[in-house]
Amino acid sequence: MWRKALGVAVLALSMGYFYHSDSELPERALHYLTVTLRNLQGASNTAAVEQTISAAWEALITAPSRQWSRVAVGVNACVDVVVSGVGLLQALAVDPGVGRDHEVLHSKEDLKEAFIHYMAKGAAAERFFSDKEIFQWIARAAAEYPGAQLYVGGNAALIGQKLATYPQLTVLLCGPVGPKLHEMLDEQIVVPPESLQETDEFHLILEYKAGECWGATQAPHASRFIFSHDLTNGEMSMLETFVASLEEFQPDLVVLSGLHMMEGQGRALWEERLKEAVISISDIPNEVPIHLELASMTDEDYMDLIMREVLPIVNSIGLNEQELLFLSQAGGGPHSHMTSWDGVPDVGQVSDILFWILQQHGRTDPESEADLTRIHFHTLAYHILVTVDGFWANQVSAVAAGARVAGSQACGTPSIDVGMVALKAPLKFHTSHSEPRETLTLDPSEPVTVWHRENVSFHLTPVLVCKHALRTVGLGDAISAEGLLYSEILEQ
Template identity: 35%
Template sequence: MAGTPIKLGSVLSFCIVLYAVYYRKNDIGDVRLYPMREQLLILESQNQVGSGNFQPKVALGYGACHDIFVNATLLLNHRDLKGEPEHFSEIKSKEELVKSFAYFFKHGAAAERFVSNSKLYDDIVERALKLEGSRWSIGGNAPLMAKRFYMEGWKVLLAGKMSSKLKSYIPKEIKIVGADANEKVKDDIHMILEYKADETFGGLKASRANRYIIHNDLNNPLLSSLERFDEHLPQFNPDLLVISDLRADRLKLVKKQILSQPLETLVHFEMASYVDLELLLHLESKVLPYVDSVGMNEQELTNLHNLLLYGNVSYVADSNPRVATALDQMRKTFQMIRLKNKEHNSNRKVTRIHVHTLAYQAILTVKDSNWKRTAAATAKASLTAHRYVCNAPTISLEKSKLLLDDSFATTTENDNNSRVFLEPTKPVACWDETLDGDKVEICVAPVLICTEAQLTAGAGDNISAAGLVLQIQK
């Protein structure tokens, strides 16, 4: 890596950090929280999206589903865990389900798995609906991101086949395309098994709040809304095209749809918990070389990094990686996708990567590209993480904590000679680097982590959308 600056901060900032450490040790509370919240809110308020004739437009595909939210440790019995927790790429039996859940639970890692046994899945759904606290909502990357864009003032076109009941969860101002007028649609159902930090499952203890998702999809794997979406895109003429919820068998059509967009329409790909190596290899050749931006969490970053560098899949990753580790993986992923751009003679080059973790947001953008206001976008992503997980519009300091230390290394490669001090009055740290001849800006913002999590599934979609909201210049 070239061009990483040494950012040691001022003597005054260093004194503030020492002051904060002293008071935290005396249990008066983390004094960094208040100034950080205020400065993040100022950055957000100073950067609003346009409206009217200047209202940005986003098109999102493909797919939607019903989500059932349920308490994981109420639904599953730890006594059914026979032997050690174990990873499975596909769930065929109750024993595999319990082992797979326990495998990710003990790491506090998010995961999503296909249940190929339809009767098993139907039985689990029936049992889940009888549990106290279970609830319905709309699911799928595209619909959740669509709702966030709409909330933030964008004009939205959404591709997805869904029933009238499922459409009722979507604001009426969002245009939905996918099903024929009189077509009866049976919605896919995803089950969100949620758990909180420090919750136990037998002898296992979760290191953080997270979720384990299972499904038995029929519509989404077919990307059945793709053709209808294709018909509406030219007239809609979006500023941004977001693609997610992808499956291997129709990626040629997805590639064709991306290639048909004018270069002025920026294309963002939202990663998911893909573990099928064949699908990932298809994504590597048919999607990644043709997008401008990629968004992902820490698990998905490690998975994509390992795929591009080693050609294999990472089933679980550190649920709270060091900033330096994540930034090194971001840089390498950026460079490897750039190689894919050249290998496939793509007219597009990746110019943006957003990684969202429990503790921080990190956005890398190429300088002088079409992506603007990176610092403000990083701040907005951080604030959205707290608001969504707490399910509240305000940032409550009583329900907040910081996991980031007072400084962090920007890379693991130079013996901590390059550190950024986390200044409470300037919480978004940005600096310039040069990667393979490209000048890039990297911004990192701490997350005021919600300590009373109300929602976990869908957090990444809302955070990614919030990060994109401010980066289109309008």
């Protein structure tokens, strides 16, 4: 920052010198110096805003008075093969073309169209690939592609890995754990013997960078497209094993994910399997809070069923802007006429949908038997933590910690580097898209903005977005894990 300040001072002195010593200084040169000075001042001011937010987070983020000590996580786990999406598709001799979404992928042509569709939006998505032989052929090509990398994958395993970085926590991970995945897991993670299997499940992660082009398509943001032919995770085969292991492990928090994987298996399977899942989840003792991590889905009937049957029996959910809008579309909620977000999701519209979810499927009414009292919403530019009053504490720290890890993990730095991030959140926003609405202003020195709607509290904080993201896979899982670490559930 001091270099920018020095540059501003030198340019200002230069302009003064030239202006007074040579009244014939060409107007073009003077204009150039003026514009350069303004740009440097703007860059300096921007960096100062990000520095202010980052420093304010550090002061705000404090551990809850009662912390989790044993967390059980399940049930989707795999090995992620991460490659350049455009590079792999070119290696598969696929030509660029027009994007089109597919609920299930049946061919490499379907893969290409779905990849282009989401790359054009800069949005993450996940799909099931129905043909085992074609998938295995693509997987071999991906593993052999120059620069391909293998990582721990699956929401449950990624959340478990993040939680295991905190030495005070004991983490149980239950899911299909093959030899390669077991080797990559943190030593602190406990894996029940019943979870171990002879082979790994592989997921292919096609990444793209902000501004990357393929044919006529240009990505507005860095993101990824995920696909797999994964029947073990697809059928949530480990759910009963997971629930059975809880009696011995005695967790004080359960984190559940993987419901989205069943969607690609077809209606007959997910209708029956979801009923069994609800019975299993209901067997978890009431005093143990459950967080459900949602992920990309396309079948409105399936999402509606999850919303009606699963959301009321969990205490907390985590989701992004794609999943939030799809929940509203599936349930006929606010702004469900929208097909997609136009740029940064409107805070007022997001707030309307979050409030509606808690009203319809949560415990806003004291007479309600629903358990849902917390939603952690994250999008690229900002996060909102929404809680029903009287059930959760330390929300300011929780939402700020989630945003902080988003900026550092995307850049691959241990903490926020203000030179590598940019503020993209709206500086002014409305608390609702309709009445009652309030206009609020983001204050960088107090970067968590709070408002209330009946007995529901909203905590919003901006994200310092990494300018050149190194890896976006698992970012939502890290955000939810970090937010949970700083959250405290109150005794009822």
